[in-house]
Amino acid sequence: MIHTALKRFGCAVATAAVLATGTVTGASADVLDKVMERGTLVVGVKADYKPYGFLNPDGDIVGIEPDLAQDVADTLGVELELVPVVASNRMQFLDQGKIDLMIATMTDRPDRRKVVNILNPDYYSSGTNIIARKSAEFDEWEDLEGVPVCGIQGAFYNRKTQREFGAKIVGFTGTSEALNALQQGRCAAFVYDDSFLASRLQEAEWSEYNMPLQTIDDAPWGLAVKHGEERFARFMSGMVVKWHVDGRIVELEKEYGIKPTPFTQRMHELFSGFVPKEEG
Amino acid sequence: MEDFFQWFRWLYDETGINLTILYDSFDRERMVRGFFNTIYLSLICLALSVVIGLVGAWLQGSPLKWTRRIVQGYIQLFRNTPPLVQMYFFFFALGSLMPRMENEYGIMEPVLSNWHWAIISLSFFAGAFNVEIFRSGIEAVPRSTVEAAESLGYTRLKTYIYVVLPLAFRVCLPALNNNLVNLVKTTTLAYAIAVPEMLYVANQIWSDSVNVPEMMTFLLLAYVVLVGLLVHVMNRWERAMRLPGYGV
Incomplete structure (x- = not known):
């Protein structure tokens, strides 16, 4: 049951993602247009949350979430700029347009969904x-x-x-x-x-x-974009599905030396089951 | 009373203005505590900083060179560093070097708590400015007045207490007011070392209920009222102390 629902959802998201990226030169200038225009994607991440987002000895922000942000920037073909955020300002930063996307260990809760657009599916859980x-x-x-x-x-x-x-x-x-x-x-x-x-x-x-x-x-963690940025939201949902399909997050957990959480493993199993492997 | 509070729940449902500090008893209680903590912290630091200012200004006029140098060193140290940095330095750096005592939970805790460090840091910070403010008042007292007191057999301390200070006070009150107002506002920095004053509590409430604009507005108004009260009291004091024909 869940499996079929996910399958249908996944396909819809994948299609939507393709549509979204295909129509970058759309009518109104939304955040995706702005990102493409300025050639930089600004992502809010944690900088004090090892191993999800932390400062390395050189003072750069690294970790699982900055790596995911890099994936997004690479997919869009733009540069990545990371902005450190904390729990008490991350939603405000997104709302004010200081950041385009938030990947900041945020628990997905109904009252937060009112303030920012938390994407489906969730990417992590703790x-x-x-x-x-x-x-x-x-x-x-x-x-x-x-x-x-x-x-x-x-x-x-x-x-x-x-x-x-x-x-x-x-x-x-x-x-x-x-x-x-x-x-x-x-x-x-x-x-x-x-x-x-x-x-x-x-x-x-x-x-x-x-x-x-x-x-x-x-509770699950969600990525968030600003309300009203539907195209970017669909694209990002597609990215999350892709990470679950590839097992990218499980891979990153291993890379940063933590035990893969049951959530990421379960999502990888669920999502990887229905996407056809690329032929030769 | 409960009906009054519940009206704000209705207000939230109808208009989206979410004043949890009124209709939610948990938030209400902690905000009331935060409010009184701010007042408590302010009053203690106000009193201590004025005492530090008075003593410091007296020591500054000391005939001993080293006493003057130490007071000058203290002023430079506290006036030239940001209060937030001082707070962190005191609590995390100096605090960890303090002797430890076992508390009721079986943990070896340093003797001075975050409250103590906040009071120490804020009082000495404002005190450094107060020393200079009092000095400005003391220097405005005519030399001849001091000489007159000396000729009547007053010691240096007695001259300071009975002749110089009462006159100096009247000259420097406006500047002192300014600094004390600043001190009340600076107490918000104690949130950084987890002293549960108003900003600390408001921060937690707006994170829980995502009602940032409402809490920000409340904070702003609360400080307007608090500082307004202080200014009112100080102005009345200033008027009560006015000497006809002296100063403005």
Whole structure:
């Protein structure tokens, strides 16, 4: 059932993508025209979210999402410009036209769909967990009652962690500050996306820490474009389908040293099943 | 009262103006706390910065060379660095060097919290300006007045407290007002080290409910009211202290 629906959807998207790129010289100047005209695609990505978007020693933004952005730019045949964004400004940047496209670890939620155009299908998925010192011995979320927990300002699960589990959220502006505060002992745990935390725990610096709780709110991540940019939206949906078909995201996860998430593997299996292999 | 709050939910459904800080009790409570935290932080820093200014200005007139140099060094350090940089430096750099104590969660936590560092940093930042402001007032007091006090047997400290300061205060109040208004506005920077004042709370609320314009407007109005109150109090004080025939 899902399979057929996806198949139909996928074909529609693929056709739409072809149509979209085929009619670049359309009537009204939309974002796709502007990108082609200026020869640069401006993409908002995270710069503090290893391995999805982070700064390498040279100060360049690299990671899974910048690589995906590069794919888009290459497909369009334009240069890529990356703009670092954070949770509290990424939708505003898109809305104001500072960026053409957002690939910034954003969880796909209905209220956000009102503000920006989150594309189907979603490209990734993650949930919420904490890291804490192994000695802290947290077993369930309820253990966080009254405990100071570091977080990132603007993250949506701060509210839940505070309201439902009674934790005292100490919110910082970026992950480096929050992790530093955790190491300093300013808080007992750090609540964040499990995907990010898992990649950090592989580092020797964090060997005294673990991710003790059951991941909650496993939710998909979506790319977003501005509302009203229908042509660009169709094109981007096509790109996401293509990544799932090729298994590009699974490949990138391996390249950046994290375990492929069940979501990306499932999407790859679902999508790769119905697209005919190119002959000879 | 609850009906009044629920009216704003209706307002959201009808017009899209989303004031969660009124109809959502969770957001309301944290915003009220944020509001009072801002007032609390402002009042403490106002008081401390004025004390620092008074003491600093007195030490600046000290006959000891090294005392004057140290005060000058303090002013240069705090006046020439951005308050946000100071805040980060204090909390993340100096904070980690502080002795640690085990807290109730079994973690070795540095002794001074983010609140302490915010208060220290903001007070010393505004205090550096206050020293210079008080100096401008002190230098406006005629030398002959000080000499008259000396001839009556006043010590340097007594002259400072009973003769120089009361006159100097009246001269420098307008400049002091300006600096204190700035201080209240600068308390927003404490959000960077997770002090839950109004900007910090508003930031979290607009991220949760995607109501940026509403929260921005609220913030702006809240600061207009807060600073307006401060200015009003300072102006009344200025009038109450006016000496006929002295100054303007």
